[in-house]
Amino acid sequence: MANEAHPCPCDIGHRLEYGGMGQEVQVEHIKAYVTKPPFHTGKAVIVIQDIFGWQLPNTRYMADLIAGNGYTTIVPDFFVGQEPWHPSGDWSTFPEWLKTRDARKIDKEVDAVLTYLQRQCGAQRIGVVGFCWGGVAVHHVMMTYPGLRAGVSVYGIVKDSEDVHSLKNPTLFIFAENDAVIPLEQVSLLTQKLKKHCKVEYQIKTFSGQTHGFVHRKREDCSVEDKPYIDEARRNLLEWLHKYV
Numbered sequence: 001m002a003n004e005a006h007p008c009p010c011d012i013g014h015r016l017e018y019g020g021m022g023q024e025v026q027v028e029h030i031k032a033y034v035t036k037p038p039f040h041t042g043k044a045v046i047v048i049q050d051i052f053g054w055q056l057p058n059t060r061y062m063a064d065l066i067a068g069n070g071y072t073t074i075v076p077d078f079f080v081g082q083e084p085w086h087p088s089g090d091w092s093t094f095p096e097w098l099k100t101r102d103a104r105k106i107d108k109e110v111d112a113v114l115t116y117l118q119r120q121c122g123a124q125r126i127g128v129v130g131f132c133w134g135g136v137a138v139h140h141v142m143m144t145y146p147g148l149r150a151g152v153s154v155y156g157i158v159k160d161s162e163d164v165h166s167l168k169n170p171t172l173f174i175f176a177e178n179d180a181v182i183p184l185e186q187v188s189l190l191t192q193k194l195k196k197h198c199k200v201e202y203q204i205k206t207f208s209g210q211t212h213g214f215v216h217r218k219r220e221d222c223s224v225e226d227k228p229y230i231d232e233a234r235r236n237l238l239e240w241l242h243k244y245v
Contacts, residue, residue: 020060022067028112032076033060034121035067043245044072044123046113046148048134050216051098053077053084058216059131062234066129069238071245072121076113078106078137103136104158110141125149127245129237131216132156132181135173139164142171150244152237154215157182157190165193170201172240174233176210203240207233 022035033054047063049056054077063073079101085094117123127150130138135156142151143158146168154174158164175187184206191204207214207229214226215233 020057021064022060022073027074027076027116030077030080030109030112032074032113032116033063034075035060035064035073036121037067037070037072039070040122041070042122042124043070044074044117044121044126045241045245046110046117046126046128047073047075048128048130048137049075049078049084050132050134050213051085051101052087053079056084062129062131062216065234066238066241069242071127071241072117072123074113074117076109078103078109078134080109101133103133103156104140106137106140107144110145114145114147125245127151127241129241130154130156132213139171139173142167142169144168150240152240154233154237155179155182155212157186159186164190165197167194167198167200167202170240170244171203172236173202173204174215174236175204175206176212176214177206177208178210179212181212201244205233205236 020033022033025032025034045066047059047066049059054075059075063075067073082101085097114126117126126148128138128141128148129152131154135153136158138151138153139156139158141148143166149169151171153171155176175182187204187206194202210229214230
């Protein structure tokens with residue numbers, strides 16, 4: 001879910017059967033899933049969940065993928081103990097549910113996670129990646145936290161603000177061409193504003209024929225047609241982190 005003005009449901013897609021390589025920890029007032037890289041690099045990435053919560057195996061799979069490339073990764077519970085959305089939930093209640101989980105009101109949790117990464121994990125350079133709801137959160141924190149070296153917002157977009165362009169550091173936006181949640185008109189408007197006003201590096205990539213959730217909620221083997229786009233998007237995500245974090 002990422003369209004703040006007109007929220008609508010997103011299909012959970014393929015729920016991976018994945019156990020995870022990391023461990024759950026307590027970070028001040030929230031729980032989190034943490035995975036360490038093969039060797040210490042002083043770099044870390046905060047991975048922000050979608051509406052299905054911090055325990056979704058798909059999100060932990062992506063966190064472990066990032067960790068394997070040299071980053072301490074952490075998936076905090078940004079819903080702070082509140083229940084994530086369930087695929088069988090009544091979608092007519094979704095707008096009210098969403099009001100209690102504002103992707104732009106997470107600064108207290110971000111502060112706690114940054115402190116943990118710096119003090120407990122020795123992180124000196126930190127980036128952030130988020131999916132759907134988490135993509136909105138990434139857009140928000142990249143306009144708020146100059147200490148975050150880079151961000152990757154995956155099918156998420158801040159709409160309820162004119163000031164969507166004041167990014168503090170390099171940010172990659174990944175969108176799907178056939179996204180029922182984020183129409184291409186919104187992507188076009190974001191592109192125009194960033195091109196006119198943004199002072200830092202950014203990139204917007206829209207993947208042909210793909211749908212909402214394709215980067216982390218489709219199995220790589222789901223179809224011959226989709227696999228190259230899934231692989232490319234994940235590769236672009238890692239390349240952005242490698243370049244700027």
